[in-house]
Amino acid sequence: MIVETDFCIIGGGITAAMVAEKVSELKPGTSIVVVEAGSRIFDVENRMKYRQRNLDYGENAWPGDFIDDQAAAGIISRTMAVGGSALHWGGVTNRFSEEDLTLRSRYGLAVDWPLTWADLETHYCEAERRLGVSAELGAYAEDHPSQPYPMAPMPLSYNLIVLKEWADKSGILFNGTPQAKNTRPYGGRAQCQRCNTCEICPTGARYSPDFTFKQLLAANKVALHDQTLVRKLVKSPDGKRIESAQAVSRVRNGEAVEYRAKTFVLASGYAWSPHLLLLSDAANSSGLVGRYMTGHAFIGGQIELDAKLYPGMNEQHSLISRRFFRCAADVPFVRHDLRVWESSAGRDPRLKDAAGTLLLGDAALADWRGRTARGATRVRAYYDVHPSVDSTLTLDPSKKNRYGDPLPVIKHVLDEQTQSRKAASHDHIVGVFNLLAKANNGRLLNVSEGNYLDHPSGGCRMGSDPKTSVCDSYGRTHDHENLFVAGSPTLPTGGCTNATLTFVALALRSAERIASA
Numbered sequence: 001m002i003v004e005t006d007f008c009i010i011g012g013g014i015t016a017a018m019v020a021e022k023v024s025e026l027k028p029g030t031s032i033v034v035v036e037a038g039s040r041i042f043d044v045e046n047r048m049k050y051r052q053r054n055l056d057y058g059e060n061a062w063p064g065d066f067i068d069d070q071a072a073a074g075i076i077s078r079t080m081a082v083g084g085s086a087l088h089w090g091g092v093t094n095r096f097s098e099e100d101l102t103l104r105s106r107y108g109l110a111v112d113w114p115l116t117w118a119d120l121e122t123h124y125c126e127a128e129r130r131l132g133v134s135a136e137l138g139a140y141a142e143d144h145p146s147q148p149y150p151m152a153p154m155p156l157s158y159n160l161i162v163l164k165e166w167a168d169k170s171g172i173l174f175n176g177t178p179q180a181k182n183t184r185p186y187g188g189r190a191q192c193q194r195c196n197t198c199e200i201c202p203t204g205a206r207y208s209p210d211f212t213f214k215q216l217l218a219a220n221k222v223a224l225h226d227q228t229l230v231r232k233l234v235k236s237p238d239g240k241r242i243e244s245a246q247a248v249s250r251v252r253n254g255e256a257v258e259y260r261a262k263t264f265v266l267a268s269g270y271a272w273s274p275h276l277l278l279l280s281d282a283a284n285s286s287g288l289v290g291r292y293m294t295g296h297a298f299i300g301g302q303i304e305l306d307a308k309l310y311p312g313m314n315e316q317h318s319l320i321s322r323r324f325f326r327c328a329a330d331v332p333f334v335r336h337d338l339r340v341w342e343s344s345a346g347r348d349p350r351l352k353d354a355a356g357t358l359l360l361g362d363a364a365l366a367d368w369r370g371r372t373a374r375g376a377t378r379v380r381a382y383y384d385v386h387p388s389v390d391s392t393l394t395l396d397p398s399k400k401n402r403y404g405d406p407l408p409v410i411k412h413v414l415d416e417q418t419q420s421r422k423a424a425s426h427d428h429i430v431g432v433f434n435l436l437a438k439a440n441n442g443r444l445l446n447v448s449e450g451n452y453l454d455h456p457s458g459g460c461r462m463g464s465d466p467k468t469s470v471c472d473s474y475g476r477t478h479d480h481e482n483l484f485v486a487g488s489p490t491l492p493t494g495g496c497t498n499a500t501l502t503f504v505a506l507a508l509r510s511a512e513r514i515a516s517a
């Protein structure tokens with residue numbers, strides 16, 4: 001089958017949804033085809049049932065959201081479905097800060113991004129409006145947005161009010177996190193009921209891209225070809241353009257589908273975008289496709305303190321401090337966010353005490369009362385680490401999908417400067433946890449270091465020099481004038497907080513250039 005279209009968007013996650021929506025507005029009447037390898041799970045009427053089975057039996061809340069033989073070492077979410085990983089996401093929409101874009105000029109580290117903060121900030125505002133973000137102005141004025149948040153913040157639960165009083169005593173100031181969750185009906189979706197299961201939202205209050213796709217389909221603004229895996233991009237004879245995307249239908253007996261488009265947008269996320277470029281030998285004159293794979297490292301802990309808390313109240317909601325997003329240039333470099341959640345650590349019901357003695361009746365109750373007399377909180381810091389050129393996604397010839405395409409393997413490697421400050425970063429963050437703990441007779445119970453990079457990104461990094469980057473700041477590949485990469489793969493460095501709002505802001509900025517391509 002041959003499909004001709006103006007725009008072919010490969011991938012159906014959150015960045016694809018935002019690019020499709022914006023291009024359809026900027027170019028009304030244009031033809032846009034979104035090609036997604038996974039299925040559409042549009043049965044919103046079943047979400048309450050899926051939620052209940054997830055609670056009762058721990059089943060996947062999104063049945064059928066993955067492809068058996070499309071997986072790889074180093075990928076942290078296997079979701080391949082219309083909506084992508086943002087079917088599952090927690091909806092936390094923190095912004096990066098200006099420092100992320102100017103690491104080289106401020107600190108002599110990694111690289112500067114090829115766009116200004118003012119430019120990105122405008123697109124953060126747009127991303128917050130399109131996703132529907134509820135938030136309050138934070139404690140640190142330099143982080144205030146230039147336009148009001150679309151919705152009032154999510155009210156803090158009783159637990160978070162108590163924890164905020166405790167945490168603020170350290171002199172480090174906290175706020176509720178911004179979230180893509182409705183505190184009033186917004187975008188055709190309902191208001192949050194604080195039912196505490198944001199992995200699957202039964203009301204639609206938490207943004208997920210399936211809503212955008214349904215709206216675009218209802219208005220005939222896009223065609224959606226799901227269950228269709230793109231296997232290769234085919235270059236024109238002079239190599240300057242992409243002529244077609246070769247795909248396979250996963251439902252029609254492996255039928256080949258060829259997409260011919262004026263413009264191609266690769267919106268397949270941080271792993272599958274560089275993977276497809278490597279399979280296609282495309283956009284890689286720099287040799288940097290699948291290099292500088294990035295994300296942020298993290299350290300977490302549990303703190304016990306004098307406070308009466310009742311865990312289980314909207315526990316997805318948390319506090320954030322942006323105090324350490326900034327680092328003076330003349331002190332050792334460390335940048336991180338700081339989050340605080342309610343915690344039920346040590347409070348689970350038990351029928352044996354620590355010595356293994358059976359507890360029955362009053363003894364079980366007395367044991368539980370003793371363990372709940374004090375409160376507990378979970379703390380975590382995402383911290384800024386920088387990839388080396390050897391932080392790679394490569395093709396693994398020993399692992400292939402059913403079509404014979406080698407699958408990717410991701411190996412994160414941090415640059416020398418990051419490695420040399422690892423111990424100091426760890427000590428600083430544990431010091432901050434201890435500083436927090438000090439109030440209310442608190443005690444740091446444990447500390448654990450993450451063993452992967454969260455909110456992964458990179459692999460097609462943007463830059464102005466074609467020798468040291470894969471695409472420009474709009475995601476247009478240096479090698480092919482009609483091929484764009486959207487969102488996460490384009491980040492040169494991965495920031496120190498949840499990154500999806502940044503992926504979306506960059507994708508929306510790209511959409512302006514894509515629409516006029």
Ligand SMILES: Cc1cc2nc3c(=O)[nH]c(=O)nc-3n(C[C@H](O)[C@H](O)[C@H](O)COP(=O)(O)OP(=O)(O)OC[C@H]3O[C@@H](n4cnc5c(N)ncnc54)[C@H](O)[C@@H]3O)c2cc1C
Pocket residue numbers: 010011012013014015016035036037038077079080081082083084085086087088089090091092093094228229230231267268269270272273276455487488498499500501503
């Ligand atoms: C449990 C969980 C909680 C999270 N919570 C948060 C949070 O609170 N805040 C935050 O900022 N981030 C969060 N994230 C991360 C966030 O979900 C992701 O950063 C974001 O969804 C990535 O979107 P994307 O569009 O870049 O890629 P993806 O969501 O990966 O979408 C890419 C899509 O492209 C499709 N595709 C890939 N290759 C092909 C191909 N060759 N042909 C056709 N289709 C293809 C895939 O099937 C996929 O659907 C969370 C993630 C998880 C798993």
Ligand code: SF4
Pocket residue numbers: 181182191192193194195196197198199200201202203204205206
């Ligand atoms: S708490 Fe709110 S956003 Fe989360 S699942 Fe419930 S209704 Fe949805």
